[in-house]
Amino acid sequence: MKKIKNLLVIQARMGSERLPGKVLLKLGKISILEWVIRASKKIRDIDDIIVATTSLKEDKLIEKLCSDKGISLFKGENTDVLSRIYEAVKKKNPKNVIRITGDCPFLDPEICNQVLFLHDNTKADYTSNTIPITWPDGLDCEVMKFSALKKAKYNAKLPSDREHVTKWIKNNQNIFNIQSLICPFKDFYKFRLTIDFESDYKLMKEIVKKFSDHQPIPYLSIIDYLKKNPKVLKINKKIKRDVIQIKNVNKDIKSSAFIKKKFFNSTKLFNETKKIISLGSQTFSKSYINWPKGNSPLFLTHGQGGKVWDVDGNEYVDLVCGLLPVILGYCDEDIDYAIREQLNRGISFSLATSLEKKLALKLKQHIPSAEQVRFSKNGSDVTTAAIRLARFLTKRERIVVCGYHGWHDWFISSTSMNRGIPNQVQRLTHTIKYNSTKDLEKIFSRYPEQVAAVIMEPANYEKPKESYLNEVKKIIKKNKAILIFDEMCTGFRFSLGGAQSFFNVTPDLSCFGKSMGNGMPIAALVGKKKYMQHIDKIFFSGTFGGESLSLIAALAVIEKMEKEFVVDYLWKFGRNLKVKVNQLINKYKLNKFIKLKGYDPWILLNFLDYKNYTKFQLMTLFKSLMIKNGVLISNSHNICFAHNKANLETILNAYEMSFSKISEILRKGNLIKNLRNSRIITPVIQVREQLQKE
Numbered sequence: 038m039k040k041i042k043n044l045l046v047i048q049a050r051m052g053s054e055r056l057p058g059k060v061l062l063k064l065g066k067i068s069i070l071e072w073v074i075r076a077s078k079k080i081r082d083i084d085d086i087i088v089a090t091t092s093l094k095e096d097k098l099i100e101k102l103c104s105d106k107g108i109s110l111f112k113g114e115n116t117d118v119l120s121r122i123y124e125a126v127k128k129k130n131p132k133n134v135i136r137i138t139g140d141c142p143f144l145d146p147e148i149c150n151q152v153l154f155l156h157d158n159t160k161a162d163y164t165s166n167t168i169p170i171t172w173p174d175g176l177d178c179e180v181m182k183f184s185a186l187k188k189a190k191y192n193a194k195l196p197s198d199r200e201h202v203t204k205w206i207k208n209n210q211n212i213f214n215i216q217s218l219i220c221p222f223k224d225f226y227k228f229r230l231t232i233d234f235e236s237d238y239k240l241m242k243e244i245v246k247k248f249s250d251h252q253p254i255p256y257l258s259i260i261d262y263l264k265k266n267p268k269v270l271k272i273n274k275k276i277k278r279d280v281i282q283i284k285n286v287n288k289d290i291k292s293s294a295f296i297k298k299k300f301f302n303s304t305k306l307f308n309e310t311k312k313i314i315s316l317g318s319q320t321f322s323k324s325y326i327n328w329p330k331g332n333s334p335l336f337l338t339h340g341q342g343g344k345v346w347d348v349d350g351n352e353y354v355d356l357v358c359g360l361l362p363v364i365l366g367y368c369d370e371d372i373d374y375a376i377r378e379q380l381n382r383g384i385s386f387s388l389a390t391s392l393e394k395k396l397a398l399k400l401k402q403h404i405p406s407a408e409q410v411r412f413s414k415n416g417s418d419v420t421t422a423a424i425r426l427a428r429f430l431t432k433r434e435r436i437v438v439c440g441y442h443g444w445h446d447w448f449i450s451s452t453s454m455n456r457g458i459p460n461q462v463q464r465l466t467h468t469i470k471y472n473s474t475k476d477l478e479k480i481f482s483r484y485p486e487q488v489a490a491v492i493m494e495p496a497n498y499e500k501p502k503e504s505y506l507n508e509v510k511k512i513i514k515k516n517k518a519i520l521i522f523d524e525m526c527t528g529f530r531f532s533l534g535g536a537q538s539f540f541n542v543t544p545d546l547s548c549f550g551k552s553m554g555n556g557m558p559i560a561a562l563v564g565k566k567k568y569m570q571h572i573d574k575i576f577f578s579g580t581f582g583g584e585s586l587s588l589i590a591a592l593a594v595i596e597k598m599e600k601e602f603v604v605d606y607l608w609k610f611g612r613n614l615k616v617k618v619n620q621l622i623n624k625y626k627l628n629k630f631i632k633l634k635g636y637d638p639w640i641l642l643n644f645l646d647y648k649n650y651t652k653f654q655l656m657t658l659f660k661s662l663m664i665k666n667g668v669l670i671s672n673s674h675n676i677c678f679a680h681n682k683a684n685l686e687t688i689l690n691a692y693e694m695s696f697s698k699i700s701e702i703l704r705k706g707n708l709i710k711n712l713r714n715s716r717i718i719t720p721v722i723q724v725r726e727q728l729q730k731e
């Protein structure tokens with residue numbers, strides 16, 4: 038018998054909560070499933086086709102259709118679709134399984150040919166056009182090695198992994214070679230050509246009316262038609278993908294497999310990495326010292342929307358978001374498209390590009406202090422440039438800091454992590470408590486005409502007392518120093534113009550970074566022209582300052598934020614989360630040592646020592662429990678635009694489970710025993726917490 042290379046399996050059943058019997062609904066003269074079968078037959082190099090349905094009575098109709106059409110049929114598991122598909126293809130032992138769903142009548146054989154070609158050429162384990170999301174919903178084609186499917190069948194445990202067949206494979210990017218066919222066209226991901234609701238069906242009928250039911254319709258013709266007919270396009274426009282996700286979340290969190298996470302690969306990779314990178318990471322906060330090693334992932338493989346996956350295939354809703362840069366979500370379709378488009382032109386050039394002017398004007402449009410602009414890569418670059426400029430312009434050397442401002446000598450010398458920095462530098466930096474104008478006045482009077490600048494985060498744990506920021510501004514003006522806002526965390530989050538816009542206090546200079554590029558490395562120093570026009574007199578210059586992928590990403594981020602009211606969403610989501618978490622804190626009576634502080638788009642968790650436990654022990658326990666329950670959280674709610682209702686369900690469930698366990702552990706007094714498998718976290722510096730006024 039000839040060995041089968043490519044076996045195509047069409048997954049189809051009559052049961053559907055929202056639209057029962059959808060696969061046999063008529064589109065023109067033939068049913069949706071017949072559309073799918075017909076398109077499948079046109080894919081090159083397919084050796085055999087099989088329809089996989091269930092043994093339920095209602096699916097007899099599918100059986101009949103297959104026998105009429107001479108198509109092989111397999112009847113199997115209803116809810117465990119992974120088993121059904123595996124059992125359907127097992128006997129034929131193919132090299133590759135091509136998985137198609139029976140509810141996508143506009144499946145395009147040409148796209149499937151490309152997915153298959155990519156799969157073969159890259160020797161992939163799994164190839165699709167579904168991750169990241171770039172194609173219209175409903176043109177999905179997945180190809181996987183039978184061996185990968187078999188691994189999934191025997192290892193996938195969560196209900197959603199069993200129901201969604203390839204989810205476990207996609208989660209485990211550490212063990213599989215996963216490839217993606219990217220759609221070359223902008224905005225195509227917004228089209229919806231799958232059928233879940235009545236309105237989807239209505240749209241499909243309109244399309245078929247326009248074309249015909251005689252042969253598959255090329256996807257470009259469909260999209261072209263929809264673009265020219267906004268009324269038709271509108272028919273199913275309102276449907277959101279979250280609806281389906283919430284159902285998955287609810288099933289998963291009830292399953293016992295949900296909390297059984299292993300960190301075997303993280304531990305192994307850490308032990309290997311630390312031999313050559315002693316921290317095992319490039320950032321303290323992303324390293325083992327900030328996570329409950331033993332009960333925590335230490336390495337991630339990929340992200341999508343508001344979620345990330347670790348090297349053990351565990352999935353998390355991510356409330357860290359790369360330490361805030363990921364403001365829209367991982368693999369945001371629009372930002373990634375813009376990056377890819379720029380990639381076709383080049384990355385770093387030998388002269389400046391017009392992108393610099395374009396982005397500078399965009400910042401000027403939104404940020405009150407931004408009369409002139411300069412770009413760089415890290416937050417630390419631009420806070421350092423601001424300080425150097427202020428020292429040069431005032432001919433003074435002392436500076437006042439309030440917050441965290443990066444890793445360079447002038448700031449980090451003021452913290453406990455000051456090793457390797459000359460005392461002379463250290464002596465020039467003074468720290469003030471937030472919300473205390475007295476502190477600031479004292480420094481100015483002790484060092485008259487010696488303070489060049491005050492750099493501060495406009496807000497973090499504490500909210501500014503009424504008029505505090507204005508008073509600070511006045512004191513600084515009176516003393517002829519320069520006010521610098523460090524808006525690394527507040528920028529693009531409190532408002533598009535940062536906290537200065539939100540509080541209506543305009544500083545002389547300000548520093549932005551983090552969220553600006555949705556993960557691309559970019560930062561900006563902006564400020565009043567009277568200061569910024571002298572920036573070329575200090576040395577602030579780097580090879581990658583005008584690197585174009587980050588500039589284009591930042592432009593795309595701001596444009597999307599403008600169009601989609603992203604800031605409003607962050608406030609709303611953040612507020613809702615804060616209110617609900619506060620209710621849980623009260624319910625479990627944890628308010629003595631966990632407090633939510635700050636503003637809704639960036640709520641900070643303030644842990645305090647409690648009874649005979651240190652806040653670090655409590656934080657270790659909290660983080661490990663949240664991780665166990667599928668949420669990666671450090672010490673703040675770093676909300677992104679992609680966080681949706683399903684993610685909120687996961688987060689709230691994790692909080693409920695974690696708080697109830699913490700309260701039980703405290704009641705029983707066995708915290709130390711519970712922490713025995715975790716390393717206690719020890720963040721290197723605790724700058725922000727110490728700035729709170731007692």
Ligand SMILES: Cc1ncc(COP(=O)(O)O)c(C=O)c1O
Pocket residue numbers: 360414415416417418420440441442443444494523524525526550551
């Ligand atoms: C307020 C603030 N300023 C400056 C920085 C330094 O930015 P970077 O780490 O990009 O150098 C950070 C980083 O966390 C920050 O939070």
